[in-house]
Amino acid sequence: MTQTAASLSTDASAAIADALNQAVAETTVTTMLAQNFHWNVKGMAFGPLHALFQDVYEDHFVAQDDLAERVRALNVHAEGTLAGMLKRSKVTEEEGVPSDKDMLKQMMHAQETLAATLAGAGELAAEHGDTLTEDLCIARGQTHEKFAWFMRSHLG
Numbered sequence: 001m002t003q004t005a006a007s008l009s010t011d012a013s014a015a016i017a018d019a020l021n022q023a024v025a026e027t028t029v030t031t032m033l034a035q036n037f038h039w040n041v042k043g044m045a046f047g048p049l050h051a052l053f054q055d056v057y058e059d060h061f062v063a064q065d066d067l068a069e070r071v072r073a074l075n076v077h078a079e080g081t082l083a084g085m086l087k088r089s090k091v092t093e094e095e096g097v098p099s100d101k102d103m104l105k106q107m108m109h110a111q112e113t114l115a116a117t118l119a120g121a122g123e124l125a126a127e128h129g130d131t132l133t134e135d136l137c138i139a140r141g142q143t144h145e146k147f148a149w150f151m152r153s154h155l156g
């Protein structure tokens with residue numbers, strides 16, 4: 001049966017919010033990753049890659065807010081600290097300054113990780129009848145798969 005934030009059990013809301021908080025964390029870590037790459041990318045493809053990484057972080061900055069505010073709509077605490085996000089995130093930062101190709105590879109993996117996290121969160125929401133969270137997760141997952149494709153296409 002379809003549920004809304006008001007009708008979900010406390011346990012269901014907590015479980016869904018936990019999955020969403022992982023997505024918040026990974027989206028935030030990937031925002032920083034994209035900004036780092038936007039600033040530090042070098043080479044003959046500087047122009048388009050500088051712009052592409054900007055497209056990623058601008059999208060992700062808005063998405064962090066949408067995901068965190070859905071957590072709050074479920075009446076659960078939204079992950080709001082960098083330390084907490086780094087603990088939750090399966091997207092990680094690597095040491096050093098990567099080459100342009102390695103930046104694309106790292107960003108492709110980050111996007112694939114996010115797509116998987118959001119597909120899982122959407123499935124969990126669906127199991128609890130939370131259609132509205134499921135819809136948000138599907139939309140975000142699709143965007144991450146689109147960005148994964150953008151990165152993959154640069155790699156040939």
Ligand SMILES: [Fe+2]
Pocket residue numbers: 038054
């Ligand atoms: Fe900039």
